[in-house]
Amino acid sequence: MSGQTVEDYLAQNPQVREWVESLRGICETNKQWSARRAFILQNRESLGLGLVPQPGPDLDRLLALSMVWANHIFMGCRYPQSVMDRVLPMAEGIEVHEAPQFTTRDQIMSRSKRSLPPTDEEANGCSKRPKTSDSAPTPSAPFSSHQKRGPSSQAPAQLQPFFNRLYKAVCWKLVSAGGFGPNLDHFEILRGCVESCKDSLTCVFVPLREIAGLPAGRTQKEGHVCEIRCQTVYMGTGYGRDEAAARAMASKEALKVFQGRKVQVKICRRKFTGHEVDDLMLLDDQPRSQGFPPALSYPFHHEYSEESGS
Structure with missing residues (x-):
């Protein structure tokens, strides 16, 4: 779902626009909100929530998953693999232009291990x-x-x-x-x-x-x-x-x-x-x-x- 497609859809459905815009966090940038908004709209009906979902545990779950995905994309947050296996397929087709790139701790440590052998204390996780x-x-x-x-x-x-x-x-x-x-x-x-x-x-x-x-x-x-x-x-x-x-x-x-x-x-x-x-x-x-x-x-x-x- 492209940004233009989302805007066209919301222009044709003002009640949906009013509902979804009420979900925006006060600290979200335009880029972050645009991506998370697309995630919410893309998954609300597939989860059986309807055009304008009513408050409830199912909506809370969708919003939590949208934050997980946004935090992963824009902040580099990591979650249990079972959570990521559920969230990433839900975001298929959503384009995020110039998404930030993050270096994980695994990547940093693998580079360090290639250059310097770990001490006994570091190998045991106790320095x-x-x-x-x-x-x-x-x-x-x-x-x-x-x-x-x-x-x-x-x-x-x-x-x-x-x-x-x-x-x-x-x-x-x-x-x-x-x-x-x-x-x-x-x-x-x-x-x-x-x-x-x-x-x-x-x-x-x-x-x-x-x-x-x-x-x-x-x-x-x-x-x-x-x-x-x-x-x-x-x-x-x-x-x-x-x-x-x-x-x-x-x-x-x-x-x-x-x-x-x-x-x-x-x-x-x-x-x-x-x-x-x-x-x-x-x-x-x-x-x-x-x-x-x-x-x-x-x-x-x-x-x-x-x-x-x-």
């Missing part, structure tokens, strides 16, 4: 951060360099089925919300998906002024840092002017992991109160070139305490 800020949310028992205990080696395999279910719940929730974006209520989406999987989130807050080792250029001491976990697995860290803002940023970081093709629970090394510890972390399927922020909490702390007292 050390060269410079980190230590946090001190609570007093802790002393650690020694020889202590290796923490989460059990079986924990990732035991927890993976839960996070596979959570991955599916988050992906479909993002699809229904029109894709990952800055205007989402990231915490509510994450919390709702976790609760749909019969579990809950754990949020730990630390005032910024209590975090040692901040860069010399950072003079602001007000605000909070939030760490989010689920079933003891670390998911994200965020900073904000208050606890709610920090929690929102941590949730946004956590949701970014679900944009890959899958999520993985892994045991990685990170800092807690200035010491290297093993921690359970939720990662996507891509090698990492950066390390992790220091832990604000450590659910396996008692194991270190028991060992240090033995």
Whole structure:
């Protein structure tokens, strides 16, 4: 369906024009809206919605799929393959002139692998951060360099089925919300998906002024840092002017992991109160070139305490 054909059709059907124009997002450019409008018009009757669809779950589903396709074309967003297999055929015949070109992480990493061999840490998805800020949310028992205990080696395999279910719940929730974006209520989406999987989130807050080792250029001491976990697995860290803002940023970081093709629970090394510890972390399927922020909490702390007292 060409742009001219759409304009001719809408000129002959003013009631359709009035309806479809009411669906335009306030942030969509003319090019983006023209393409998404064509997607909606092309699929509404094939889905049995009629000439001017009435509000309902079927229309909501069509609008969500149109946003998935538009986000993929104009923003380079990636979704589960099952979603793309459904959306792309729905867009056949829609021409998008001068569509932006995106380089995927797979392409970037394949180029890097041809030029430089990955380190052992990168191959495992666990890189050390060269410079980190230590946090001190609570007093802790002393650690020694020889202590290796923490989460059990079986924990990732035991927890993976839960996070596979959570991955599916988050992906479909993002699809229904029109894709990952800055205007989402990231915490509510994450919390709702976790609760749909019969579990809950754990949020730990630390005032910024209590975090040692901040860069010399950072003079602001007000605000909070939030760490989010689920079933003891670390998911994200965020900073904000208050606890709610920090929690929102941590949730946004956590949701970014679900944009890959899958999520993985892994045991990685990170800092807690200035010491290297093993921690359970939720990662996507891509090698990492950066390390992790220091832990604000450590659910396996008692194991270190028991060992240090033995």
